[in-house]
Amino acid sequence: MKLLTVVLVLYAGFCLAITNERLLKLQERSGGSFIKLTKSNFNEVLAGPRNATIITLLTATNPEIGCSTCQNIAPAFEQLVDSWSLDHPDGDGLFFARADLAEGHPDIFQALRLNNVPKLYVYGPTNDSTPLTEGFEVWNVPQSIDFVDHVVATIAEKLGKRVDLHQPVQWGSIAITVGSVMLFLWLLQNYSRYFILLITxxxxxxxxxxxxxxxxxxxxxxxxxxxxxxxxxxxxxxxxxxxxxxxxxxxxxxxxxxxxxxxxxxxxxxxxxxxxxxxxxxxxxxxxxxxxxxxxxxxxxxxxxxxxxxxxxxxxxxxxxxxx
Known part of the structure; x- marks a missing residue:
């Protein structure tokens, strides 16, 4: 009888666990490669039970708040999650989430009892429903531009997963460079004597x-x-x-x-x-x-x-x- 009870409890936990498919839908609904935590979904995503690991960045990018580290690592975090999503469109058991105080969801920060940011919380797979303030691991957030390299190395060390970073194509920079070169060549062809005067x-x-x-x-x-x-x-x-x-x-x-x-x-x-x-x-x-x-x-x-x-x-x- 006890064995049957344990089996039923485990089965119920498995059924109630947030699945990869549900996380992918939340990610798609967020319009990017990571899940935007909101007042309506943060309990579902972080409290468990869940079948995947969720790396959560808690940040505040609003310039009025004055968190320069938050602003500096924001593009690096997006590069990291875009690279993972590109190589692992199904998530492969690892998802990223972000809660930004600038987006107006203070309830999340109050629930986690945070008094400073940025924070990097890692919620692993679990069959139990746990409070948000438990069941996570805190990873260090470096106060410099090595944020991506540090997180990639930590993911490889602690989760055994490899993240290959992809540099986004800067089409704007390419267009500006091509346009500048063409303008320079045109000026050089038509006003070469003035260039000679300037150079000398x-x-x-x-x-x-x-x-x-x-x-x-x-x-x-x-x-x-x-x-x-x-x-x-x-x-x-x-x-x-x-x-x-x-x-x-x-x-x-x-x-x-x-x-x-x-x-x-x-x-x-x-x-x-x-x-x-x-x-x-x-x-x-x-x-x-x-x-x-x-x-x-x-x-x-x-x-x-x-x-x-x-x-x-x-x-x-x-x-x-x-x-x-």
Whole structure:
């Protein structure tokens, strides 16, 4: 009698389990290669019983929420699931799901008691109906662009399944490249003499060299190596253009300092080379005063920024502006 009861329970669990066919229908209804979890289906998909493994990304891509990692890994996640779906149209026992707070389903996040994202939950096959907060494994979400490689390696290690990534064809980029090449060849054919003048122009190459010097001496490579953000927000949600300390800086800092250096360089060049050649003495005197004043103002701003970055730096000129 007990054996019969156990068999009936197992059979009932098997019948009630969400099948691959049902998961495929939910995936198709979501309009992509993964299941979009909604208020009406997340219990059915995640609570079990189920016959497949479901890798679930819990994220928030709305820029107002400020989760930069969520925004960075969103395209990588789509590439991953598209690649799997392309090679395994029937699912092959592995499905992907996503719940995005930006799509307006806070009930899912409340049910899972989440207070931060992104999260990667993996629900394995089970014959039992379990609460959403149980029966899953948490996989690490790397805070960088290796998200796809990390998940592919973890799937191979823990699930024994191989994912071959397929790079999507960028038709837009191809069209732009072809169009640009054709436009360049047309311009080269019809305006070759102007190209020769540009290529042999000392002024153009000198300006380009100065531009590179300004960019690289103000920390462009530092920003790329450290992966620094372009801009940040303060506690009040307002844009923050500078951060204190010599070991960190924002991308916009590089542009601001480059602009100040550039204006200083131009003002000095005009002061030394152009101003003395002006015929009218009054105009020359006025231009010289203007350029000297501009140099003092720009250098004062530069020193204020340096004082903000280097706590304790004692020198300054005019207290006309500070990044604080």
């Amino acid at each position: 122009s000392k002024t153009l190459w000198g300006g380009f060299a100065v531009f590179l010097i300004l960019i690289f001496t103000t920390g462009y490579m530092f920003n790329n190596i450290r992966g620094m953000p372009f801009i940040m927000q303060d506690d009040k949600g307002l844009p923050k253009y500078f951060v204190q300390g010599q070991q960190q800086q924002l991308g916009i800092e590089t542009q601001v300092i480059s602009a100040i250096y550039g204006m200083l360089a131009l003002s000095v060049v005009f002061l030394v080379i152009k101003a003395p050649g002006l015929a009218d003495a009054r105009v020359r005197f006025g231009i010289v005063l203007y350029l000297l004043g501009l140099n003092i103002v720009l250098f004062s701003v530069f020193l204020s920024i340096f004082q903000f970055k280097s706590s304790g730096y004692p020198f300054h000129l005019l207290n006309i502006w500070s990044p604080k």
